[in-house]
Amino acid sequence: MDIELIEIREFLAAHHPFNQLPDAELDKLPSALELSYIRRDTLIFSPDMDPHYLYIIRSGAVEVSDKHGLLLSRRGEGDTFGARSVLRGRTRFNVRAIEDTLVYKLPRFKFKQLCDHYEYFAYFYHADGAARLQDAVQQQTTSRGDHDVGLMTLQIKDFLSRKCVMSSPDISISAAAKKMTEEMASAILICDHEKLAGIVTDRDMRSRCLATEMDSKAPVSSIMTVNPYTINQEDYAYAALLLMSRRNIHHLPVMHQGKVMGVISASDLIQRQSASPIFLVGDIYKQTTIAQLAETSTRIPQVLVTLIDADATAHSIGHMISILGETITTRLLQLAEEKFGPAPVEYCWLSFGSLARLEQTAQSDQDNGLLLSNNYDPQQHGEYFEKLAQFVSDGMNACGYDYCPGNVMATNTSWRQSLSGWKHHFDNWINKPEPKALMHASIFFDMRCLYGKSELLHELQQYVLALSKANRIFLAYLAGNALHHTPPLGFFRRFVLVNDGEHNNTLDLKHSGLVPIIDLARIYALASGINAVNTQSRLELVGGLGEVSTQGAADLKHALELVSMIRLRHQARMIKAGGKPDNFLLPDELSNFERNHLKDAFEIVRTMQAAIGQRYQAGRF
Amino acid sequence: MFEHFFTIEQLRKRCLNKTRSGPLADYLSEPFASPDNKLNQIEFLALDLEATGLDFQRDEILSVGFTVVRNMSVILAESDYFLVRPKQAIPENTAIIHHIFDDASSKGLELEHALLKILKALQGRVLLAHHANIECGFLNRACQQVFGSGIMFPLVDTFTIEFKSLKRRGVTPYNQGMRLASLREDYNLPRYPAHNALSDAIATAELFLAQIAHRSGLDEMKLKDVMSRC
Numbered sequence: 001m002d003i004e005l006i007e008i009r010e011f012l013a014a015h016h017p018f019n020q021l022p023d024a025e026l027d028k029l030p031s032a033l034e035l036s037y038i039r040r041d042t043l044i045f046s047p048d049m050d051p052h053y054l055y056i057i058r059s060g061a062v063e064v065s066d067k068h069g070l071l072l073s074r075r076g077e078g079d080t081f082g083a084r085s086v087l088r089g090r091t092r093f094n095v096r097a098i099e100d101t102l103v104y105k106l107p108r109f110k111f112k113q114l115c116d117h118y119e120y121f122a123y124f125y126h127a128d129g130a131a132r133l134q135d136a137v138q139q140q141t142t143s144r145g146d147h148d149v150g151l152m153t154l155q156i157k158d159f160l161s162r163k164c165v166m167s168s169p170d171i172s173i174s175a176a177a178k179k180m181t182e183e184m185a186s187a188i189l190i191c192d193h194e195k196l197a198g199i200v201t202d203r204d205m206r207s208r209c210l211a212t213e214m215d216s217k218a219p220v221s222s223i224m225t226v227n228p229y230t231i232n233q234e235d236y237a238y239a240a241l242l243l244m245s246r247r248n249i250h251h252l253p254v255m256h257q258g259k260v261m262g263v264i265s266a267s268d269l270i271q272r273q274s275a276s277p278i279f280l281v282g283d284i285y286k287q288t289t290i291a292q293l294a295e296t297s298t299r300i301p302q303v304l305v306t307l308i309d310a311d312a313t314a315h316s317i318g319h320m321i322s323i324l325g326e327t328i329t330t331r332l333l334q335l336a337e338e339k340f341g342p343a344p345v346e347y348c349w350l351s352f353g354s355l356a357r358l359e360q361t362a363q364s365d366q367d368n369g370l371l372l373s374n375n376y377d378p379q380q381h382g383e384y385f386e387k388l389a390q391f392v393s394d395g396m397n398a399c400g401y402d403y404c405p406g407n408v409m410a411t412n413t414s415w416r417q418s419l420s421g422w423k424h425h426f427d428n429w430i431n432k433p434e435p436k437a438l439m440h441a442s443i444f445f446d447m448r449c450l451y452g453k454s455e456l457l458h459e460l461q462q463y464v465l466a467l468s469k470a471n472r473i474f475l476a477y478l479a480g481n482a483l484h485h486t487p488p489l490g491f492f493r494r495f496v497l498v499n500d501g502e503h504n505n506t507l508d509l510k511h512s513g514l515v516p517i518i519d520l521a522r523i524y525a526l527a528s529g530i531n532a533v534n535t536q537s538r539l540e541l542v543g544g545l546g547e548v549s550t551q552g553a554a555d556l557k558h559a560l561e562l563v564s565m566i567r568l569r570h571q572a573r574m575i576k577a578g579g580k581p582d583n584f585l586l587p588d589e590l591s592n593f594e595r596n597h598l599k600d601a602f603e604i605v606r607t608m609q610a611a612i613g614q615r616y617q618a619g620r621f
Numbered sequence: 622m623f624e625h626f627f628t629i630e631q632l633r634k635r636c637l638n639k640t641r642s643g644p645l646a647d648y649l650s651e652p653f654a655s656p657d658n659k660l661n662q663i664e665f666l667a668l669d670l671e672a673t674g675l676d677f678q679r680d681e682i683l684s685v686g687f688t689v690v691r692n693m694s695v696i697l698a699e700s701d702y703f704l705v706r707p708k709q710a711i712p713e714n715t716a717i718i719h720h721i722f723d724d725a726s727s728k729g730l731e732l733e734h735a736l737l738k739i740l741k742a743l744q745g746r747v748l749l750a751h752h753a754n755i756e757c758g759f760l761n762r763a764c765q766q767v768f769g770s771g772i773m774f775p776l777v778d779t780f781t782i783e784f785k786s787l788k789r790r791g792v793t794p795y796n797q798g799m800r801l802a803s804l805r806e807d808y809n810l811p812r813y814p815a816h817n818a819l820s821d822a823i824a825t826a827e828l829f830l831a832q833i834a835h836r837s838g839l840d841e842m843k844l845k846d847v848m849s850r851c
Contacts, residue, residue: 007820037808037827037834038834042834
């Protein structure tokens, strides 16, 4: 009997995780369902009940809260609830309709059957979000040829950006030439009824038309290369390069399942190579003026996109982009020393924040300082370092690293200090902590020497760690600050659901995603006397040292990688669209995969925040 | 009307007396659900049918879809849908509405076979339909043709439920707003593609659940509070 429940089947097929079920199973599923209508404000179940169903929301919305009434999540169309209750055999939460709601109810035995048969389905509802997240992050990273973003790993389709220029065989040579000029294309594909017939390049125009004095009114097919060599869009870029050099040609039509997708030229391949970070580092060192450096640094966004397309990990992308910032700083300091002469005393150029942590993605504000040897005498040397700082800061600004709005720059005398001056700063922050001052000071605890005498920084760091490790009150203040930024509860429809039940339109990937993890890692590191500043390295080193369990640190590391990767993809999309990358993501941009794993990541961060809050009694400060 | 003086049980017995033995008499010999029963103790058969036109004296049933409401939940496992073979060709102007064409229709059930399925599903249940006089008219006429006399059943009409409550509130119902799709929208129910007998039957069942959920005291509500007369 063919029951026509197609509409319900289509609804299920459009929603996760039902869309993972095989067709035959989806066909049978609607007739297993029961349907109920729940009026707004009706309690659907409460803790400690015997669960009978997995609920699938067809229309309307529900709110999940714990037994104390604390909001846990909101669910809308296509979301499910009650799964964990069925798997545990007991309900744990309150679920209340907050709108008039129509639900499909999947009976318990049928839901369990699906979980037994389809591993993915069971996995989706598995209680251990941390394990799920770990798998997801590993799955994303295993297929990567880390660091290698050359022609070996990129596919032809990664190069197909502009639309391809095509014409029919019967237009004239001059019309074809006109079209190529208008579209600024060095080749035109000749297609006969959507089938590729030939190709005409700039070189063919010269050697087959102009050089032979052929009438330019003749059909373009008379000078085309018939049945040219082609390449598949799934092929790797190096294969195209090999074919081109073997046949001494510069253009290849790109095909996909017999259809023309575009054309790729030798210069497309070479240009892409130049977007490799190694290439760019070399170029930065060749520049001799700020204007040239500024011009060169406009290539950074493209490098970012290339790295993301090549599936590098967020960790290594942060590293490479930060190295570019470091190289520009170094080059500016070299130029400054050429201009103003060698430094009168030893110094160390410090960077703070993301550049120090090797976590830069898009260029951001500059945060820097000068750490000078104790031989520094403001009377004697002050002017030199003021000019040096001004030169570098202006140069950074010209290169896209905007002036720091909080004035954390070497141009500010507070942050241009001798070693003892800096020790005095840290003394104040650590031994006489004030919440407000400390909030602004936290970036100083992530510092790195970009240029100059790194021993100076090393000495300062040892001093800071010895102070901070011993000072519980200071750590408690830091912990209190770290709880200011909390991850959201999750998503509700096209919104981000935050703790107080409010909806935000966008997810702030920086402040509600990365900052809480970075803050936690910083406290663990300072409390454990670890001098690493990169967040991932901190998390790898602190596990099991007493501040956080090995598992807890590993979970946070996975959360960091996931959130970072989602931020990078978001920024790559913005760059590709010609915009300036930012941190504000619309929930609609997320795939099901990302949405689900982000929720797991948020939960991990919330758990770790709660733990540190308790450990340091953060509420008391 | 005269019939209003009788209980539905009395009417059933009168109807049974006029019916010759056979499947229809068997159906009528079972007592109907009591109007004093609470709604969540009653089983409903939400039913919709598509026909060659709207005139049940002349037009013919083309397809039937139904589903069961038990304990105020729609039980999709007990739904059914089938085509019925008409005697005449399907007029083109109605085919474009319900998308049932002669080819498919010729593979449909004989009317008698279709009625047997409906009688079996209806046994002990209350018929649930939107604007039920179409369903009542066609079912009655079909029974007269096949079994020689008309049919009876307890009925709940979602149209009437809405109509009465609007009247009580002093609102004049207008035709467009009383359509199944518009009422569903009022109750925050999703849009379904119309004019498939099964999806309309399910849509009607959902509307009924919504109507009852919005009329306070589900626990106290009895069949007689929502029942209509055929």
